[in-house]
Each structure stands twice: as structure tokens, then as C-alpha cells.
Amino acid sequence: MARYELVKRSVALITLTNPPVNALSAAVRLGITETIRRALGDPKVTAVVLCGENGKFCGGADIREFAGTLRGPSIITLMDGIEAGVKPVVAAIEGVALGGGLELALACHYRIAHSKARLGLPEVTLGLMPAAGGTQRLPRLIGIPAALELITTGRHISAQEALKLGIVDQVTDENACKMAVEFALNVVGKPLSSRRLSTLTMPCPPNLDAIFEAVTMQVQKKARGVMAPLACIQGVRAAATLPYSQGMKRESELFATLFNSGQARALQYCFFAQRTAGKWTLPSGAQWNNSKPREIRSAAVIGLGTMGRGIVVSLARVGISVIAVESEKKLLDTGRQMVIGMLERDAKRRGVTASLNLLRFTLSLQDLKDVDIVIEAVFEDMALKKRVFEDLSKVCRPGTFLYTNTSGLDVDALAGVTDRPHMVAGMHFFSPAHVMKLLEVVYGSRSSSETIATAMSLGKRIGKVSVAVGNCHGFVGNRMLKPYTDQANFLLEEGATPEQIDKVLEEFGFAMGIFRVSDLAGLDVGWRIRKESGLTGPKIDPKDPPRRRQGSRYSPIPDMLCEQGRLGQKTGCGWYVYDKPGGTDAKPDPLIQNLLQTYRSRYGIQPRNISGQEIIERCLFSLANEGFRILEDGIAAQPEDIDIIYLFGYGFPRHRGGPMFYASMVGLERVLERLEHYHHVHPDVPHLEPSRLLRKLVACGSPPIQKWREHIKQIHSHL
Ligand code: COA
Ligand code: ADP
Numbered sequence: 001m002a003r004y005e006l007v008k009r010s011v012a013l014i015t016l017t018n019p020p021v022n023a024l025s026a027a028v029r030l031g032i033t034e035t036i037r038r039a040l041g042d043p044k045v046t047a048v049v050l051c052g053e054n055g056k057f058c059g060g061a062d063i064r065e066f067a068g069t070l071r072g073p074s075i076i077t078l079m080d081g082i083e084a085g086v087k088p089v090v091a092a093i094e095g096v097a098l099g100g101g102l103e104l105a106l107a108c109h110y111r112i113a114h115s116k117a118r119l120g121l122p123e124v125t126l127g128l129m130p131a132a133g134g135t136q137r138l139p140r141l142i143g144i145p146a147a148l149e150l151i152t153t154g155r156h157i158s159a160q161e162a163l164k165l166g167i168v169d170q171v172t173d174e175n176a177c178k179m180a181v182e183f184a185l186n187v188v189g190k191p192l193s194s195r196r197l198s199t200l201t202m203p204c205p206p207n208l209d210a211i212f213e214a215v216t217m218q219v220q221k222k223a224r225g226v227m228a229p230l231a232c233i234q235g236v237r238a239a240a241t242l243p244y245s246q247g248m249k250r251e252s253e254l255f256a257t258l259f260n261s262g263q264a265r266a267l268q269y270c271f272f273a274q275r276t277a278g279k280w281t282l283p284s285g286a287q288w289n290n291s292k293p294r295e296i297r298s299a300a301v302i303g304l305g306t307m308g309r310g311i312v313v314s315l316a317r318v319g320i321s322v323i324a325v326e327s328e329k330k331l332l333d334t335g336r337q338m339v340i341g342m343l344e345r346d347a348k349r350r351g352v353t354a355s356l357n358l359l360r361f362t363l364s365l366q367d368l369k370d371v372d373i374v375i376e377a378v379f380e381d382m383a384l385k386k387r388v389f390e391d392l393s394k395v396c397r398p399g400t401f402l403y404t405n406t407s408g409l410d411v412d413a414l415a416g417v418t419d420r421p422h423m424v425a426g427m428h429f430f431s432p433a434h435v436m437k438l439l440e441v442v443y444g445s446r447s448s449s450e451t452i453a454t455a456m457s458l459g460k461r462i463g464k465v466s467v468a469v470g471n472c473h474g475f476v477g478n479r480m481l482k483p484y485t486d487q488a489n490f491l492l493e494e495g496a497t498p499e500q501i502d503k504v505l506e507e508f509g510f511a512m513g514i515f516r517v518s519d520l521a522g523l524d525v526g527w528r529i530r531k532e533s534g535l536t537g538p539k540i541d542p543k544d545p546p547r548r549r550q551g552s553r554y555s556p557i558p559d560m561l562c563e564q565g566r567l568g569q570k571t572g573c574g575w576y577v578y579d580k581p582g583g584t585d586a587k588p589d590p591l592i593q594n595l596l597q598t599y600r601s602r603y604g605i606q607p608r609n610i611s612g613q614e615i616i617e618r619c620l621f622s623l624a625n626e627g628f629r630i631l632e633d634g635i636a637a638q639p640e641d642i643d644i645i646y647l648f649g650y651g652f653p654r655h656r657g658g659p660m661f662y663a664s665m666v667g668l669e670r671v672l673e674r675l676e677h678y679h680h681v682h683p684d685v686p687h688l689e690p691s692r693l694l695r696k697l698v699a700c701g702s703p704p705i706q707k708w709r710e711h712i713k714q715i716h717s718h719l
Contacts, residue, residue: 002031003053004038010046010188011181012039021059022052024100026072028062032104033073033081040085047184048085050108051092051177052101057117060099063126063268066259075100075132076248079107083196088187092180093117093168098156102167103132106141109195111168112183113159114176119167122154124228126271127264127655131255135235136247137197142166144205148215148236152229198244212237225509226655228267231258262665266657269705270647273640273658280441280456280468280637291449293457294401296320300368301375302388303327304335307405308377310433312359313342314462317434321358323367327378336361342434365395373454375427377405380528385409386417393418401451403427408474408529411444422448427455428475430649431521438649439464444471465648470635477645479630480659483622483687485526488514489555490685491615492596493547495607498575499588504615509653514619515575516586517651518558519568523575527562547603553684557599617674618688624663625675628691631712638709639664661705668694668702 003015014035016022032050039048052058061075082089082104091097091105093113098120105111105119113119121130121138129135130151139147142165150157162168172179193199205211212233219229231254238250258264300323301312308324315322316339324339326332340356347354360367368374374396376388385404392402402424404414415424426442439459443452452468459466469476488501502513512520531537535549536559548554561567561574568574569582576586600607627642636642643658656662663671672690679688696711697703703711 001025001027002035004035006044007049007181008185010044011184012042012045012048013177013181014039014048014050016050016052016058018062019054021056021096022054022101023059023062023064024075024104025062025065026070029073029075029078033078036078036082036085036089040087045087046188047087048089049092049177049180049184050082050089050104051180052094054095055114056095057091057093057097058101058104059096060101060122061132063271066264066268075103076252079104079132080198083107083109083198086192088184088190088192088195090180090184090187092176093119093159094176096156099123099130099134100132103130103134103137106137106167106197107133109192110180110183110187112170112172112176112180113162113168115159115171115173117159117162117176118156119159119162120154120156121151122156124152124154124232125267127228127261127267128258129228129232129235129251129255131251133198133248133251135232135251136239136244138167139236139239140197140200140202143203144208144236144240145211147239148211148233151232151236152215152219202240204240208240223655224506225653227261227263228258231255263655266655266661266665269657269661270643270654273643273661274465276638276640277465277467277644278460280452280466291453293453294372294450296372296454296458296461298323298371299373299375300325300371301377302365303376303378304331304339305377305379306431307429307433309335309339309342310431310435311375311377311405311429312339313346313434314429314464316343316355316358317346318462319355319358321360323360323362323371325362325365325368327363329363332361332363346434365391368392368395368400370397371400373401373403373458375403375405377429380406380409382409382413385414389414389424390417393420401425401454403455405429405433406442408478410473411442411471412446415444415446421446423451425451425455426471426475427459428477436649437463437465438477438645439466440475440477440645440649441466441468442471442475443468465644467641467645468637469641469645470633472633472635476630476636476642477649479635480623480626480642480646481650483626484619485514485518486553486555486685486687487618487622489557490553490682491610491618492557493555493600493603493605494610495600495605496610496615497588497596498592500610501615501619504612505619507612508616508620509656511651511653519574519576519578519586520584522568522570523558523562524567527559530559548684552686553682557596560595560599618678620659620662621671621675621678622687624659624671625689625691625694626687627660627663628693628697631708632691632693634712638712639705664702664705668698672698 001018003017005013007013016028018025018028039045089108090110091108094117096118097105102119102121121134123130146165159171163171216233235251235254238247298321299315301308302325304324304326312322312324326335343354374392378384378388404426406426411426415421418424425447428440430436430438441455456466498515502515505513566573569578572578572581577589630636639660643660646652646658647654652658672694675688675690682688
């Protein structure tokens with residue numbers, strides 16, 4: 001786990017060997033301890049270089065070990081030994097030095113980084129804090145403000161930035177290991193005392209309290225209710241106010257509190273869930289991973305609305321040439337202008353040249369003859385989409401994949417009008433498509449594995465977190481949204497206010513409550529869908545009693561708002577009122593209170609006080625309940641996929657792990673019991689009826705989330 005070689009006759013080269021990222025497992029810690037001891041004890045050795053195999057210095061602590069009890073040599077003793085040693089130790093950083101990897105480098109006397117290396121202390125993103133001296137050594141090296149910023153955000157920085165901050169001594173384009181050996185030979189015999197970071201006097205600015213206060217406010221605003229950043233601040237404060245040994249003691253106490261917290265478990269679950277989802281297994285267990293994606297060089301995007309424009313930008317900025325199609329000259333010109341503006345701003349922000357030469361704009365589908373893929377992003381209208389797909393069938397060469405950007409329409413129905421149903425699938429982007437990280441890749445019943453592999457790989461290439469999902473109304477994300485939104489609306493009817501519900505959800509950790517999000521997105525989006533489904537408007541079945549549609553409870557309150565022109569921020573009012581159309585500062589609106597009161601008295605509803613607990617349980621348990629149904633139906637392959645969709649597409653707080661993980665943390669038995677209770681009280685709400693899978697899991701003793709898959713009925717897949 002750590003290789004030892006003697007190079008240039010007097011330099012001990014120690015290489016960490018634990019693929020893929022040389023994480024500091026117990027075996028690696030033991031390997032370093034033994035090889036360092038050997039190097040320090042060998043009179044031939046005058047200096048030591050520490051590097052990592054396969055061009056990666058070290059990805060930090062082995063996160064998989066956190067699930068058990070930590071064994072093996074203490075990393076802190078090991079680092080203290082390196083730092084106190086009388087021979088210079090140089091860290092040769094290639095690839096990554098993250099978390100414990102950077103802390104290890106900080107315990108060395110010198111650090112040389114390759115120009116492409118990334119450094120950081122990302123523990124906070126896993127619900128933890130640096131616990132091998134990171135909070136004590138880094139501030140002594142680069143000062144309190146810079147250390148606070150890096151430790152509380154967990155941001156990765158480039159080698160160049162690390163050099164500027166003083167974290168590394170040299171940056172090289174050559175092999176960092178080779179350079180470090182040369183460097184080590186040159187520093188042999190030089191005094192090491194000023195290189196031992198733990199012994200340095202802390203550079204303390206005079207306005208210390210103000211600095212800590214400002215950072216505390218900043219993290220509380222950014223990550224409401226999240227513990228780790230606050231613990232990080234306390235760790236750095238200890239560095240500023242206590243001697244090193246006491247600071248270390250404080251660091252380890254704070255770490256222990258975080259280590260056992262539900263938040264840390266949730267955030268570590270998210271880390272692995274993201275990687276699991278990327279491997280996109282399917283409910284059938286089909287061998288999709290073996291199918292090779294086709295390489296994409298050219299694409300066409302049809303429709304330059306908000307979605308189409310974002311998709312064009314996402315593709316062009318990774319070097320894919322794009323033909324953008326609109327239906328009218330004026331719309332084409334506006335679209336062109338907007339796309340160019342977006343690409344220019346994006347390039348400026350990233351410090352590169354805008355890739356405008358990759359773009360072509362046209363009104364004619366005939367120009368799409370030779371593209372590798374088409375992504376259709378016209379209006380969400382099945383008849384129109386069908387026409388477009390029929391035309392594409394005629395125009396595009398047989399090898400062109402056809403994808404539809406739809407938020408919920410039937411992918412099979414579209415595939416059915418083409419000459420190549422196996423090459424059709426959904427790519428559900430989220431708005432704005434060049435910013436939002438989530439991509440649902442929707443496989444239809446006839447989509448080939450190559451079609452899905454190509455979409456998944458394209459998603460990865462354009463920086464999306466892609467999840468493969470089955471074809472049903474709303475797919476995973478929007479299908480689950482319905483029971484959640486329904487509950488919020490029913491709670492309004494029963495006595496809650498939009499601001500009360502939003503406050504509870506925001507305290508839970510959502511960046512914005514459901515009504516504020518609805519105002520931002522526009523209430524008309526859902527209204528149009530409801531009208532098309534015959535839930536509101538002229539098609540309503542006259543036999544439905546009030547507040548019932550198609551046999552279930554239905555709240556017409558959102559429709560009433562739309563009828564009054566309250567479409568959200570864009571009209572200056574929706575669930576809240578804004579100072580002007582397009583304003584963002586939401587204020588509670590007395591007119592909404594009046595509307596709710598009138599509504600309640602019309603239907604004889606006695607408003608009651610609704611607790612925060614009821615709001616959370618009804619909104620979030622019904623969300624998870626639909627997630628269980630989605631697993632049962634084989635629309636998502638595993639709970640991790642659902643959680644990733646909610647984390648990256650719907651703002652679910654990461655420190656809660658996602659709706660399914662949250663349900664597992666609350667306890668499935670409790671979720672079942674509460675759903676049974678609410679369904680009993682509201683028998684006309686089918687979504688509150690506990691799903692079969694939830695019952696089954698509880699009957700099996702509520703296994704941990706990683707084991708749910710074994711209980712999910714294996715559905716047969718055509719693949
Ligand atoms: N401990 C255990 N496993 C780790 C790990 C760690 N610190 N870092 C990465 N891995 C695993 C991943 O789970 C993945 O495993 P898999 O192939 O079985 O899915 C594999 O290493 C490759 O990681 P991946 O993230 O897919 O590779 P990448 O090249 O895109 O990114 C890193 C590499 C190091 C930047 C990224 O993995 C990372 O950020 N790791 C965590 C670093 C960290 O937070 N360290 C502090 C720990 S307290
Ligand atoms: P969003 O992208 O937000 O869903 P729109 O529904 O406004 O936004 O965007 C759809 C775009 O698709 C519109 O600009 C419309 O002009 C365009 N469009 C509609 N039909 C066609 C078509 N047949 N060919 C090309 N573009 C089309």
C-alpha cells in the first residue's frame with residue numbers, strides 16, 4: 001500500500017498505492033508509517049519524497065471506512081512523525097490532494113504540485129471537517145480568512161491558486177515526482193524549523209471576531225441548518241486562539257460530534273449515490289453498462305425557447321457543433337442573439353473564447369441530414385412533437401439518434417411515429433438547461449441500449465448528473481412532484497398559509513419553499529397541464545363533486561390564482577406579491593388570505609392550526625411514498641437514482657440525503673404508520689395510501705437503503 005524505493009542514491013521515494021485515488025485506508029496508513037520509519041532510520045537517506053501512484057497524490061481518508069469502526073494507525077501520529085522528522089519530506093502532488101491527502105502534504109516540509117493538480121479540504125461536503133490537523137496547520141500557513149474560506153466551502157483549487165495562497169512551494173508542468181526529487185536534494189541540510197507548520201505562530205488579524213462573525217452569517221445563510229461548516233469555523237477559531245496541541249484536541253472533539261451525525265451519513269450517502277447513479281443499472285439488471293455509446297460530434301436542437309437555448313449552450317461549450325432550428329425568422333434571430341450572448345458571457349466567466357463558430361441557425365429541417373443526434377425542444381405539445389418526429393424520420397440519415405426534451409410526455413408515442421423507434425429516447429433537461437445539473441434520460445419500451453448509452457455519455461460530457469429512468473407520465477421527478485404539491489395545496493385549504501408551509505420547508509433545508517418555487521417557475525406551467533388532463537377548464541366532468549376530480553380530492557386553488565392572472569413573479573403576484581412584475585422579493589399577500597378564507601367558508605371548512613410536523617410528514621412522506629411506487633413499477637432502478645434526481649433537479653437539501661434516504665433515516669416503520677394515519681383521515685387522497693413496497697420493506701424488518709434493491713420485484717425488461 002506504500003512502495004519504497006531509493007532514488008538518486010539518497011532520496012527515499014514513497015509511493016501511495018491504493019487505486020483509484022490512493023485513499024488513506026488503514027493499510028495505506030500502515031504503509032506510510034513503516035516506509036517513513038525506514039527512510040528516517042536509514043543513514044543513506046538524506047531526504048524523502050511522498051507521491052501517489054497513477055498520477056494521483058491522494059483523495060483523502062477512505063470514506064468507505066467511515067461505515068465501520070476506524071482501525072489501523074492514527075493518521076495524526078503519522079503526520080506528526082513526518083513533520084518532526086529531521087530529514088526533509090517533500091510532497092509531490094499530481095492529480096489530487098484532497099482532504100487527508102492535503103493534510104498529509106501539509107505535514108510534509110515542502111509541497112510541489114503539477115500544474116493540473118487540484119487541492120482542497122472537501123470534508124465539509126461530506127458532513128465532516130478536516131481532522132488530521134487541517135484546521136490547525138492551514139491557517140498557520142495561509143492566514144485565517146483564506147483558510148476559513150477553503151475549509152468551510154470545501155472548494156477544490158487549482159495548483160496556480162494554491163501557489164498564490166502559499167499552500168505549495170512550486171508548480172511544475174513536468175513530472176511532479178521527478179521535480180520533487182531534485183527539489184529534495186537541494187534542500188538537504190537546510191533548517192526545517194520554519195517548515196513545521198504546527199510550530200508556526202498564528203498570523204492573527206486584529207478584527208478576528210468580525211471575521212468569524214461574518215463567515216458564520218455567510219454559512220448560515222447559504223446552508224441553513226447544516227452543522228459541518230459551523231464546526232469548521234470553530235476548528236479554525238481554535239487555531240486562532242489556542243496553542244497547537246489544544247487546537248488539535250478541539251478539532252478532534254468537533255469531528256467526533258460530526259462523525260456520528262445523521263447529516264454526515266446523509267452527505268456521504270449522496271457522494272456514493274451520485275457515483276452509483278452514473279453507472280445507470282436498470283431495474284431488470286440488464287447489461288447496459290456493456291453497450292458502447294456512440295461518439296457525438298454534431299447535434300441539432302429544434303426550438304429556441306428557454307430549454308432549447310440552454311441545450312445549445314451546453315453542447316457548444318464542450319465543442320459539439322450545433323445546428324439550431326426555429327419555426328420563424330424572427331424567433332430564429334432572437335434565439336441566435338440570445339444564444340450568442342449566453343455563450344459569450346459563459347466564456348468570459350470561464351476565461352476562454354466563446355465557441356461561436358460551432359453554431360449554425362436555420363429554419364429548415366433539411367439542414368439536419370447529417371447530424372449525429374437531434375434534441376427536440378419545441379412546445380410541450382404531443383401533436384406538434386409527433387409532426388416534428390415524423391419529419392425528422394424523413395430527413396435525418398438512418399444513423400441519427402432522435403431525443404425529445406420533454407418533462408413528461410410519452411416517449412413511446414413519439415418513437416412510434418418514426419422509422420427508428422429503437423433510436424428514440426427522452427432527454428429531460430431542467431431549466432435553465434445550461435445551469436441545472438440534472439438530466440433524466442428516459443428509455444422507451446423500444447429504445448436500444450446504445451441509444452441510452454449515448455445519451456448518458458453525452459450527459460456526462462456536458463457536465464450533467466444523468467439518471468436513466470423509465471417512461472411514465474412525469475418520469476421520476478415530476479411524477480413525484482404531484483403528491484407533494486397536492487399535499488401543500490390541501491394544507492392550505494385546511495388552514496395553513498403559503499408562507500407558513502414555505503417556512504417549514506425552508507427550515508427543513510430546501511433553499512425555497514414549494515410556493516416560492518411555484519411563483520418563480522410560473523403557475524401557468526402546471527395550469528396548462530391540468531387543463532390538458534381535463535382537471536380544470538371546460539372538460540371537467542360535471543358529475544364530479546366540488547373539490548374532487550376524476551375520483552380523487554382536488555384543490556382548485558392554484559387554478560383560481562391563474563384565472564385571476566396571478567401567474568407568479570412574472571406577473572408581480574402569485575402565491576406572494578412582488579413590488580413589480582419580474583420582482584423577486586416575495587411578500588405575503590392579504591389578498592391570498594382573503595381568497596383562502598372565502599374558499600374555506602364556501603366549502604364549510606373550519607380552518608385549524610397545522611403543525612410544522614404535519615406539514616413535513618404530509619408533504620415529504622407522500623413524496624417518498626410515490627418514490628416507493630416508482631421503484632415498484634421499475635421506473636427507477638434504485639433509491640439512489642430517485643434521491644439524485646431530487647438533489648440535483650428539485651433542490652432537496654443534500655444534508656437530508658434525498659427523499660428516500662430521508663424516509664430511511666426517519667424509519668420506514670414510522671413513515672408507514674404516519675401514512676396510514678393520514679390516509680385514514682383523508683381516504684379520498686390515493687397518494688397517501690402506503691405503497692406495497694413500503695409495506696414489504698417494513699415487513700422485512702426495514703433493511704438499510706442499500707439493501708432495498710433485493711426486495712424490489714425484478715421487472716422484466718426488453719433489454
Ligand atoms: N474514499 C473512498 N473511495 C473513494 C474516495 C475516498 N476518499 N474518493 C473516491 N473514491 C472512489 C469513488 O467512490 C469511486 O469508486 P467506484 O469506482 O467504486 O464508484 C472511485 O474512487 C473513483 O472516484 P470518482 O469520483 O468516480 O473519480 P473522479 O476521478 O471523478 O474523482 C476525486 C476523483 C478524488 C476528485 C473524487 O472521487 C472525490 O472528490 N473524492 C472524495 C475526496 C474527499 O472528499 N476526500 C475527503 C474524505 S474525508
Ligand atoms: P421552453 O423551451 O421554455 O419549453 P417554449 O415552449 O417557449 O419554451 O419553446 C419552444 C420553442 O420551439 C419556441 O421558440 C417555438 O417557436 C419553437 N418551435 C415550435 N415548433 C417548432 C418547429 N416545428 N420547428 C422549430 N421550432 C419550433
